[in-house]
Amino acid sequence: MAATKRPGRLLRNLNGKIAAVPMILTTLVVFLGGTLWTVLYSFTNSKLLPRTNFVGFDQYERLWASSRWNTSIENLLIYGVFSLVFTISVGFVLAVLMDQKIRFEDTFRTIMLYPFALSFIVTGLVWQWILNPEFGIQHIVRSMGWESFVFSPLTNPDLVLYGLLIAGLWQGTGFVMCIMLAGLRGIDEDIWKAARVDGIPAWKTYTIIIIPMMRPVFITTLVLVASGIIKLYDLVVAQTSGGPGTASQVPAMYVYDYMFQAQNLGQGFAASTMMLLSVLIVLIPWAYLEFGGKKHG
Amino acid sequence: MADTFASGAVEPRGPKPRRVFSGRNIMIYGTLIVVCLYYILPLWVMVMTSLKGMPEIRMGNIFSPPVEITFEPWVKAWAEACTGLNCDGLSRGFWNSVRILIPSVVLSIIVASVNGYALINWRFKGSDLFFTILIFGAFIPYQVMLYPIVILLREMGLYGTLWGLVLVHTIFGMPILTLLFRNYFASLPEELFKAARVDGAGFWGIYFRIMLPMSLPIFVVAIILQVTGIWNDFLFGVVYTKPDLYPMTVQLNNIVNSVQGVKEYNVNMAATLLTGAVPLIVYFISGKLFVRGIAAGAVKG
Numbered sequence: 001m002a003a004t005k006r007p008g009r010l011l012r013n014l015n016g017k018i019a020a021v022p023m024i025l026t027t028l029v030v031f032l033g034g035t036l037w038t039v040l041y042s043f044t045n046s047k048l049l050p051r052t053n054f055v056g057f058d059q060y061e062r063l064w065a066s067s068r069w070n071t072s073i074e075n076l077l078i079y080g081v082f083s084l085v086f087t088i089s090v091g092f093v094l095a096v097l098m099d100q101k102i103r104f105e106d107t108f109r110t111i112m113l114y115p116f117a118l119s120f121i122v123t124g125l126v127w128q129w130i131l132n133p134e135f136g137i138q139h140i141v142r143s144m145g146w147e148s149f150v151f152s153p154l155t156n157p158d159l160v161l162y163g164l165l166i167a168g169l170w171q172g173t174g175f176v177m178c179i180m181l182a183g184l185r186g187i188d189e190d191i192w193k194a195a196r197v198d199g200i201p202a203w204k205t206y207t208i209i210i211i212p213m214m215r216p217v218f219i220t221t222l223v224l225v226a227s228g229i230i231k232l233y234d235l236v237v238a239q240t241s242g243g244p245g246t247a248s249q250v251p252a253m254y255v256y257d258y259m260f261q262a263q264n265l266g267q268g269f270a271a272s273t274m275m276l277l278s279v280l281i282v283l284i285p286w287a288y289l290e291f292g293g294k295k296h297g
Numbered sequence: 298m299a300d301t302f303a304s305g306a307v308e309p310r311g312p313k314p315r316r317v318f319s320g321r322n323i324m325i326y327g328t329l330i331v332v333c334l335y336y337i338l339p340l341w342v343m344v345m346t347s348l349k350g351m352p353e354i355r356m357g358n359i360f361s362p363p364v365e366i367t368f369e370p371w372v373k374a375w376a377e378a379c380t381g382l383n384c385d386g387l388s389r390g391f392w393n394s395v396r397i398l399i400p401s402v403v404l405s406i407i408v409a410s411v412n413g414y415a416l417i418n419w420r421f422k423g424s425d426l427f428f429t430i431l432i433f434g435a436f437i438p439y440q441v442m443l444y445p446i447v448i449l450l451r452e453m454g455l456y457g458t459l460w461g462l463v464l465v466h467t468i469f470g471m472p473i474l475t476l477l478f479r480n481y482f483a484s485l486p487e488e489l490f491k492a493a494r495v496d497g498a499g500f501w502g503i504y505f506r507i508m509l510p511m512s513l514p515i516f517v518v519a520i521i522l523q524v525t526g527i528w529n530d531f532l533f534g535v536v537y538t539k540p541d542l543y544p545m546t547v548q549l550n551n552i553v554n555s556v557q558g559v560k561e562y563n564v565n566m567a568a569t570l571l572t573g574a575v576p577l578i579v580y581f582i583s584g585k586l587f588v589r590g591i592a593a594g595a596v597k598g
Contacts, residue, residue, distance in 0.1 A: 015500035016419025019411045020427065023475065026468050027427050031434035034445035041444075050444070094332065097325050109588070110581070111333045114340070116591065117580035119529030121546045122573040125553050126339040129346065129562060130359065140358050170339065178588055227436050234531040238550050255440040260536065265444065272440040283436050 035276065042269035050265055059270035069271065072249040079161050079168070079250075080229045086169055087225055088218065091176030096206060098177065099184045109181075113174035120171065124238025127167035128154065157247035160240055164248060167239055172228070176221055183217035184210070219286060226282045230275060251275050347371060347567035354562055370561070374568035379558070380551040381540070387568050389541075390548030394528060394575075396459060397544055401466035402523045406516065409471055413478025414508055418490050419500060428475070435472035443536055450537065457539045465533050470526065474519055477590075481515040482508060514586070521583045522590040525576040545572050 045055045063069050094112065098105055115123065130136045133152035141149040153163030187210060195205040211218075233252035240248045251271060259268030342359050347370050349363040357364075376386040383389070416428055446465060447456060455461035485508070493503045509516075534544040543551070549572045553565045580587050 013419055013421050016415040016421055016424075019415035019419070019500070020421070020424060022408045022467075023412050023427055023431055023471065026471055027430040027434060029449070030442055030446065030468055031430060031437060034442040035437055037445045038441050050448075094329075097329055100325055102325060102329070106584075108329050108333060110584070111336050113588070114577065114580055115336060117525050117576040117587070118573045119531065119546050119576070121529075121531050121550050122569050123339075125549070125565065125569045126343055128553075129566060130339060130342055132562075135354065135359055135562065140360065143358070170336065174336070175591055178592065182592055223436075231438050231440075234546075237531070238554070241554060252438070252440055255443075256532075256536075259444055269444070272438065272443070275438040276441045279436055279438055283433070287433075 038269050039273050039276070042266065042273045044266055044269075046265040046269070048263045048265070055266075059266045060274075063267060063270045063274065068246050068249055069251070069254055071246050072251045072254050075161055075248060076230070076232070076250055079164060079232065080226065082161075082165055083168055083172075083229055084222065084225055086165070087173050087176045088221060090169070091173050091221070092180045092211075094173070094177040095180035095184055098181050109174075109178070112177055115171045116175045118171065120234035121238040123167050123171045124235045124240075127163070127170070128239045131163050131166075154240055155244055157244050160244065160248045164235060164239060168232075168235060171235075172225070176225065179217065179221050179224075180214075183214045186217075187213060216290075219289065223282060223286045227279055230278055230282070251278075343566045343570050343573075346563055347374075347570055349563055351561060351563060370563035370567040371571070373561070373564045374552075374571055378552045378564055378568060380543075380548055380555065387545060387548060387552065387571055390543060390545035391571070393538075393542055393548075394545040397462055397466070397534075398524065398527050400460075401463045401470075401527050402520060404463060405467040405470035405474060405523055406519050408467055409474030409519070410478045410509075410512075410516070411504065412471070413475050413480075414482055414504055415500075416475070416479045417482040418503070428479070431472050431475060439469070439532060443532075447536070456537065457542070459538070459542060462533060462537045462542075462544075465537055466523075466527050466530070469533070470523055473522070477515060477519055477522070478512075481512055485511060517583075518586050518590040521579055521587050524579050525587075528575050 041050050041052075042059055043054050043056060044051055045053050045058065098108060102108070131152065131154050133139070133155055136152075138149060138151045141151065153159035153166075191209060191213070192205070195209060200209075231252060232250050233256070236242060236248055236250050236253060242249045242253050251274065255268050255271045255275065257268075258264045258271060338360075345362055346354065346359060348366050348368070349357070350365065350367050350369070353364060374386060375388050375391075377384055378386045416424055446468075450456040450461040450464070453461075455464060489507055489511075490503060493507055498506065528544075529546060530544065531546045531550070534547045538544070538547075549568055552568055583590075
């Protein structure tokens, strides 16, 4: 493809350039411009309206002094680690099971993937209902005779994140399973034949041959899931509204509340810049691994 | 011989026919069935709860089927449920979502398909650079760009309007859709394009007469991706529209999580199901194309 050379004359490819105008505007104005604007204004003391009154790192100092923000970051870390570990390991194990030349594969996949079609709002509300202490699982187990049974993660500040996790995993594991399954199917049959000839047991083939071969798939999944976790917002809004108290606050919620509710734009900008920073921490090593050395194209 | 029922096209696979009830099979199918129960459970609970009356919910078990089936919660969720002062149910949100969905899907797909086509067949200096920025832009948290877009929309006089939201969906749909179309167009034989050029077809001629007819499947994938994505959006709906234009997800959340009044769980679940119905129907009809659409997000550019 790269070998195709088109005449460099401006008019000849005018249509191609016109067609790319929306992309150019989006990348320059919204993605680059918008991001730089927000970062720049995070150093101001903007309140109701953006103002160019620069105050250095004041907003960031206030941000990190705020207990709500610290809770949010802590929550995101806990949720993120558990979510990554579980979606990827469970997704992989399910993909392996699905790859055993089983019957009804389509049915199983349809069932595991349907939650991914639903919004986080729907997901959050359903699980809010199932985990409802008065009617949900706790109530049912109690009514079966185990009176002291306690299972109400959404009303317990120490457990609320795990309540979110149950819902988040329900929604997202099917997707990871599908990517992993595509990765498994992409592996050459000959590898399996060779391993079988050498008498290597299946589980060992997976751990010492297949998983290392699927490294790119794992990394891509990791990046996709991680960048999704950082954006986590709708699920929390629907399932817990950040409660009980501030026990399930997340950064995206902090940003929204300061920008659009508390009319403290500076804080919102500073918080969103921190979110950007966390994405970059995930993204830059990945981009380096993936495209380092060779040109992206 | 093992696959006599797998009519024709599939070649026999696997070493030898196995016994159906081997320990291995019991473990595989057992695990998958247990996992599937976890996946099905919430859908089951939603449907069952939405078909019960409140007295039955208070007495019974959320997993049990209704003793007396009632469709009243559905009617109420659709036409009477309250958000704030409005008591005209979810129907308003539904129609808002439809009005947002159709132009957003059409516009984003037109823009992205033409863009992907230009990126493959009509490259210019710098086009790959913009594309790279576009793809990396997909990873920037929306929160970073929320406010600058408020300002842009306000300047254009579109803030709080339906078209403003359509524009936002077009912008944020662009990275993934452009990637999807670009990769698909790249897989078409280049000779086709060259032959058409020799025959004197121009930019739009080739797009409409050759690219478009040859890429209908990828258009369907893009439509699936956008319909579910835009329907399920919550954040942009809250930020860029006003209460009377709120899409269905936002209205649903307001109905269910409203603190006023007695909680009617059956109505809430009917409302949740109604909101989930559109993407679910798309999902069940589209089948493998849906899988292809989401896999497109995982394929690297």
